[in-house]
Amino acid sequence: MITAFADPFDALLSLQRELEARLASDWLSEMSASRGPFPPINVFQQGDDILALMELPGVDKNDLQIQAKANTIRISGKKRVEYANEASVHRRERVSGEFDRTLSLPVQFDPDGIKAEYRDGLLALYLPRAESDKPHSIKIK
Amino acid sequence: MATRQELQVQQKRELDKKEEDTVPARVFLPTADIYETDDALNVVLEMPGVEKNSVDIRVEDGVLKIGGRLDFSKYQGLQPLYTEYNVGHYSRSFRLPSRIDQNKIAAELKDGVLSLVLPKVEEAKPRTIQVK
16 A cells, blocks of 8 residues: 655655565456566556556557457557667667557446557556446435 | 467566665666667667656766666556566666767667667778778
C-alpha cells in the first residue's frame, strides 16, 4: 500500500520496493495468460480503474496493435533494431523481434473508455472500470 | 508453425555502484548496442520513460558517462497490483578509445532510445591502401 511519503528522498526507494514485492504477487497468477513473454507489464490501480504500463523503447506506433475484448487486452507488434549495413558491431544487447501478449484481468472494463498512450518508449494503457463491475450499495428496506 | 523469432524478456541489470549515494535508490544499466562505421563509433541505449531534459551525457577523463532520470511523480497515487519489472534511473559509463573526437559527440533521443554518435578523429579513419 502506498502511503503518503514524508521524506521525498525515500519516495523512489519505496516505489522500487513496492514493485519488487509485487513480483511475488499472486493476484494475477491464475488470470494472466502469460507472464514470461515480452513485453513485461506493470499493472497499477488508480481509484477504481486500472493502469497498465509497458516498456517498449524504439517501437514505431505503426508496428503496435492493441486489441481489447471483455476483460482481456492483447498487445502485439514488432520491435525493430536496425543499423546501417556498413556498421561493424562491437556489442549487441538490444533485442528485436515480434511480440504478441494477452493479459486477462479479473475485472470488467469499459471498452469504449480505454485509452492508450505511447511516449518516450513507455506504453500506458488506461482501463476504466465498467459501470456494471463497480460495487453498488444496496438499500435495506 | 511460427518461424518468427520470439522476443525474450530481459531482466534489468542493476548498476554496481562504486560510490554510495546520498539518496538511496536502485539504478539500472540501460541495454546498449555499440557499433562502428568508418566515420564514427555509435552507442545506442534503451532508456524507456526518460525525457530529453532528463538525460545527462558527459565525458570526463576519457570516460563517457550517460545518465537518464525517470519522473517518479507519475507514479503518485498509483497502487501496484501486479509487477513484472522494476523502474529506476539509468546510468552507464564507457571508456572511450583515444581515436574519438570528444568535442564532436552528438546525441539524439527518440521513443526512449538514446543514440550517440562519437566521431573518429581524422587520422583514425580507415584509409584504403592501393596495391600497385
